[in-house]
Amino acid sequence: MSSPSKDQENPLRDHMVKNSHTNSWSLPKTMICFIVLVSLPYVFYSLILLYSSDTPNHEPVIRIHRQHSRNKVLVPTHVPSSDDTEDKTSLKHVVFGIGASSSTWEHRRNYIRTWWRPNVTRGHVWLDKPVKNSSIDHLLPPIKVSGDTSKFQYKNPIGTRDAIRISRIVSESFRLGLKDVRWFVMGDDDTVFFLDNLARVLSKYDHNEYYYIGYPSESHLQNLAFYYGMGFGGGGFAISYALAKALEKIQDECLHRNPSLYGSDERIFACMMELGVPLTKHPGFHQLDIYGDLSGILMAHPVAPILSLHHLDLIEPVFPKMDRVKAVKRLMVPMKLDSAGLIQQSICYCKTRSWTVSVSWGYAVQIYRGIIAAKEMSVPARTFIDWNFGDEDVYFSFNTRPVSTNPCQKPFVYYLSNALFNLNLNRTASEYIRHQESNSDCDWKIADPSRIKRIEVYKKPDPHLWDKPPRRNCCRILPTKKKGTMVVDVGVCREGEIAGL
Known part of the structure; x- marks a missing residue:
């Protein structure tokens, strides 16, 4: 959905500016007039567009409402956070090893551009051989060519030898001798990482101990074919420095002992078992061994920070009717404003209309006719099928619920269009526009949500969200006189508050 044109109202901006705190001291009228005249250009530019150099008109915008003091303007590059300390693990302590192929690099490097932060993130892309036009691109990690693996046997009848070289990326990265490394993180070239969330998770563990952190597949059959105790490599996994040091010493011998395994992550797992x-x-690590529409998972994400998304070439774009890479860029908009809260679900009810509202912050909002229990809303709807083309709940390693064919039970879905941050109020405002699908055949005697065209969601960022015991945020439907608009507040649940009731 395109941003409002210059001659249209921007309801998010207007609401944020109108409610900003004003200074309490007074001035003579002539001085006030002078200040107003001088400040007009600043007001015009007070909502600045970040990351817009390659963003087409239909892309969402990140805007920050700037607070003006007498002599300085506050322009943060992202939402301020107070949780950084000198000793705490941060991105500077993490080295990424990205497994890639020369045959897919030209296309898949565009995924990496969406999350890689030049001069902040560390690591390399590891290819099977050099590629043309591989000159330094400062928006991408530097390229390394994997070492020779011809001395290792590969006996799996359906896999490829690339599994051997990719399994050695952690060891090869360790041998580079990089300074101040605490964690090595593996992923594929079609994996997107959510960096701040990843750093928060790793900071909770001692890198001087042996840690192998990841998650199994969403596919029950994939976990049976491999192991429920294996960190699937596409979804990404992290290995502490101490464990990487131990792995490097024994890995080659481990690979010689396991020539019949299929993939690189299975080989890593075998070596971990030997250790x-x-x-x-x-x-939060998402292997995504699924096909189809990912929205069912993202709209009912586990109560945990989102860390990665894999197989982006095989699932439908994260946002409908968009190019896959541009859809990922859109998801990165709210991530820059409130990474801890990204994709987190909150559930509330509009009792006067008998509606259930589910907010997946920074991604989508759903309105259902009727009052649906939170325990059901927290289960992902099967908008997708399994890696083995199964579409029943037994195919998945997590609880799912079917998508109803009853038009009255189909949700009205609103996808992210815009996101703002107001320094004065220290809160975000995000806008969601209805996805144009008809639900007009319903004959229930319940108010029709089709009158709602857009939804505004207001939320205060909480960088310490995951320092506390896991709990969903609460949401509240706010009164508004804006036609065709629903306004929702999302935040920490108040004392005694449960699921918006």
């Missing part, structure tokens, strides 16, 4: 280190499971 006696089990997988520390952390939801």
Whole structure:
């Protein structure tokens, strides 16, 4: 959905500016007039567009409402956070090893551009051989060519030898001798990482101990074919420095002992078992061994920070009717404003209209006719099928619920269009526009949600969200006189508040 044109109202901006705190001291009228005249240009530019150099008109915008003091203007590059300390693990302590192929690099490097932060993130892309036009691109990690693996046997009848070289990326990265490394993170070239959330998770573990952190597949059959205790490599996994040091010493011998395994992650897992280190499971790493529409998972995400998304070439775009890479860029808009809250679900009810409202912050909002229990709303709808083309709940490693064919039970879905941050109020405002699908055949005697064309959601960022015991945020439907608009507040649940009731 395109941003409002210059001659249209921007309801998010207007609401944020109108409610901003004003200074309490007074001035003579002539001075006030002078200030107003001088400040007009600043007001015009007070909502600045970040990351817009390659963003087409239909892309959402990140806007920050700037607060003006007498002599300075506050222009943060992202939402301020107070949780950084000198000793705490941060992105500077993480080295990424991205497994890639020369045959897919030209296309898949565009996924990496959406999450890689030049001069902040560290690591390399590991290819099977050099590629043309591989000159330094400062928006991408530097390229390394994997070492020769011809001395290792590969006996799996359906896999490829690339599994051997990719399994050695952690060891090869360790041998580079990079300074101040605490974690090595593996992923594929079609994996997107959510960096701030990943750093928060890793900061909770001691890198001087043996840790192997990841998550199994969403596919029950894939986990049976491999292991429920294995960190699937596309979804990404993290290995502590101490464990990487131990792995590097024994890995080649381990590979010689396991020539019949299929993939690189299975080989890593085999070596971890020889070292006696089990997988520390952390939801949020998404292997996505599925096909189809991912929205069912994202709209009912586990109560855990989102860390990665894999197989982006095989699932439908994260946002409908968009190019896959541009859809990922759109998801990165709210991530820059409130990464801890990204995709987190909150559930509330509009009792006067008998509606259930589910907010997946920074992604989508759903309105259902009727009052649906939170325990059902928290279960992902099967908008997708399994890696083996199954569409029943037994195919998945997590609870799912069917998508109803009853038009009265189909949700009205609103996808992210815009996101703002107001420094004065220290809160975000995000806009969601209805996805044009007809639900007009319903004959229930319940108010028709089709009158709602857009939804505004207001939320205060909480960088310490995951320092507390896991709990969903609460949401509240706010009164509004804006025609065709629903206004929702999302935030920490108040004392005694349960699911918006």
